[in-house]
Amino acid sequence: MSIVNTGYRAVPEQVTLSRSALRHADGSAVRVLVVDDESTLTELLSMALRYEGWEVRGASNGQSAVETARSFQPDVVVLDMMLPDMDGLAVLRQMRTQVADVPVLFLTGKDALEDRIAGLTAGGDDYVTKPFSLEELVARLRALLRRVGMTAVRDDAVMTVGDLTLDEDSHEVRRGGDLIELTATEYELLRYLMRNAKRVLSKAQILDRVWRYDFGGQANVVELYISYLRKKIDAGRRPMIHTMRGVGYVLKPAP
Amino acid sequence: MSIVNTGYRAVPEQVTLSRSALRHADGSAVRVLVVDDESTLTELLSMALRYEGWEVRGASNGQSAVETARSFQPDVVVLDMMLPDMDGLAVLRQMRTQVADVPVLFLTGKDALEDRIAGLTAGGDDYVTKPFSLEELVARLRALLRRVGMTAVRDDAVMTVGDLTLDEDSHEVRRGGDLIELTATEYELLRYLMRNAKRVLSKAQILDRVWRYDFGGQANVVELYISYLRKKIDAGRRPMIHTMRGVGYVLKPAP
DNA sequence: GCAGAGTCTCAGAATCGTCTCAGTGCGCTC
DNA sequence: GAGCGCACTGAGACGATTCTGAGACTCTGC
Numbered sequence: 001m002s003i004v005n006t007g008y009r010a011v012p013e014q015v016t017l018s019r020s021a022l023r024h025a026d027g028s029a030v031r032v033l034v035v036d037d038e039s040t041l042t043e044l045l046s047m048a049l050r051y052e053g054w055e056v057r058g059a060s061n062g063q064s065a066v067e068t069a070r071s072f073q074p075d076v077v078v079l080d081m082m083l084p085d086m087d088g089l090a091v092l093r094q095m096r097t098q099v100a101d102v103p104v105l106f107l108t109g110k111d112a113l114e115d116r117i118a119g120l121t122a123g124g125d126d127y128v129t130k131p132f133s134l135e136e137l138v139a140r141l142r143a144l145l146r147r148v149g150m151t152a153v154r155d156d157a158v159m160t161v162g163d164l165t166l167d168e169d170s171h172e173v174r175r176g177g178d179l180i181e182l183t184a185t186e187y188e189l190l191r192y193l194m195r196n197a198k199r200v201l202s203k204a205q206i207l208d209r210v211w212r213y214d215f216g217g218q219a220n221v222v223e224l225y226i227s228y229l230r231k232k233i234d235a236g237r238r239p240m241i242h243t244m245r246g247v248g249y250v251l252k253p254a255p
Numbered sequence: 256m257s258i259v260n261t262g263y264r265a266v267p268e269q270v271t272l273s274r275s276a277l278r279h280a281d282g283s284a285v286r287v288l289v290v291d292d293e294s295t296l297t298e299l300l301s302m303a304l305r306y307e308g309w310e311v312r313g314a315s316n317g318q319s320a321v322e323t324a325r326s327f328q329p330d331v332v333v334l335d336m337m338l339p340d341m342d343g344l345a346v347l348r349q350m351r352t353q354v355a356d357v358p359v360l361f362l363t364g365k366d367a368l369e370d371r372i373a374g375l376t377a378g379g380d381d382y383v384t385k386p387f388s389l390e391e392l393v394a395r396l397r398a399l400l401r402r403v404g405m406t407a408v409r410d411d412a413v414m415t416v417g418d419l420t421l422d423e424d425s426h427e428v429r430r431g432g433d434l435i436e437l438t439a440t441e442y443e444l445l446r447y448l449m450r451n452a453k454r455v456l457s458k459a460q461i462l463d464r465v466w467r468y469d470f471g472g473q474a475n476v477v478e479l480y481i482s483y484l485r486k487k488i489d490a491g492r493r494p495m496i497h498t499m500r501g502v503g504y505v506l507k508p509a510p
Numbered sequence: 511g512c513a514g515a516g517t518c519t520c521a522g523a524a525t526c527g528t529c530t531c532a533g534t535g536c537g538c539t540c
Numbered sequence: 541g542a543g544c545g546c547a548c549t550g551a552g553a554c555g556a557t558t559c560t561g562a563g564a565c566t567c568t569g570c
Binding site for chain 3: 541543546547551552554557560562563565569570
């Protein structure tokens with residue numbers, strides 16, 4: 001895990017996000033199969049998804065991916081298109097013979113090859129390009145699971161905190177009825193804050209989840225984007241975003 | 256233990272805080288593995304954590320850390336990033352092969368090296384920078400354990416003493432429903448007092464637990480912060496913070 | 511290739527938190 | 541009841557953190 005960087009000092013943090021996991025009707029945890037040959041990425045993903053409360057299994061090549069799919073019977077698969085032994089589409093095809101209709105989230109490199117997977121989203125699958133942010137990846141997975149009807153405990157496309165709502169399907173954000181336009185980064189930051197409403201999040205945590213895993217820039221982007229969000233969401237209203245000096249930020253319903 | 260600080264004379268102290276330890280369902284104590292090559296720090300930590308009622312094992316290098324992890328099967332690990340033989344992340348990886356999913360609290364030096372650990376909080380692990388205060392470290396450990404579902408005897412994110420409540424997730428403090436804003440130091444001091452409600456704490460004890468272990472300043476900071484806290488918590492109410500002249504302070508429910 | 515939007519860096523300004531110092535008050539002991 | 545210490549608190553210095561404006565750079569769509 002020599003992945004990322006940037007300079008945040010540790011800061012008193014709550015790392016207590018025991019989030020209520022998305023579940024099967026019978027109460028067992030969601031099962032995710034992660035297939036990637038970069039072991040650091042697989043580790044990072046596994047940790048993040050376990051943290052999400054899900055059960056994770058990993059595979060580093062197409063061969064074992066197919067085998068694991070058979071025995072593990074995952075609810076969703078994260079699949080790198082670039083595997084050493086097999087083409088991603090071949091893996092997909094074989095995997096579907098083992099687990100009919102599993103939704104798949106493809107990981108693709110930057111540009112190129114886009115055409116190879118164009119058409120895939122038509123089948124309900126989806127893809128993200130590397131490097132991605134963990135929040136983005138998790139959001140996509142949740143969307144896939146939602147689509148397959150893994151409705152689960154109160155997992156809705158619409159999130160609400162006080163008079164603030166965020167619709168994951170339409171990307172629409174409203175505060176007290178007013179539509180608010182956000183850029184992609186602002187949106188991701190807000191979603192993360194909302195998913196963890198009333199919980200203090202350190203800048204390090206925010207950076208780790210909302211920014212791409214290879215982000216190497218200045219740490220104060222977080223402050224910057226918090227200030228953008230405030231202008232759009234809190235302007236002229238009871239503030240919902242609060243600074244906890246030396247600790248981090250919290251979003252909570254205005255009193 | 257030539258670590259610590261400043262000029263409080265030894266003073267009649269209660270060293271009897273047999274606090275109800277966070278436990279496994281079966282009643283056995285929480286197991287913590289502390290890995291650091293500075294033996295003074297390891298000792299300081301071990302004492303503090305045993306005092307917490309936990310079972311502690313120490314290791315001074317990566318090699319033995321991994322071995323100890325295997326045999327000891329800790330519930331949580333405190334791991335210095337700077338070890339003589341191995342990189343902290345390498346230790347983490349090997350340790351995880353021995354004890355799947357143990358949460359880890361990393362210790363890092365000031366800045367620098369930060370790059371090696373960015374991304375870690377994403378998986379639910381956490382870190383503190385040296386020099387830290389013992390209360391902060393313990394709070395983080397408790398948060399990690401809480402997250403892993405080591406729920407145990409009444410260990411909640413919300414603490415209550417009389418009509419005073421403190422929420423460790425949101426950092427929210429209320430007295431009789433009124434929200435009270437505290438600075439970071441005030442908050443830590445209050446948490447310590449609440450964790451030891453009805454117990455007299457000497458200024459030396461408070462200094463040792465709430466201030467960083469290298470604090471070298473004037474001893475009357477404690478008095479100062481107690482007075483800040485009184486203004487915010489006791490103002491105009493039945494006082495909860497009491498001075499025991501020549502002994503220390505107690506926090507207890509207003510009668 | 512140009513315009514516009516979005517993202518990020520940098521640096522200065524504003525704000526806030528921490529701690530020291532010193533004076534005052536108050537309780538305890540004799 | 542007097543005197544001595546301990547405790548409390550106001551003022552202010554200092555340092556750290558956070559905020560924000562200006563601008564560079566990148567990417568996209570036309």
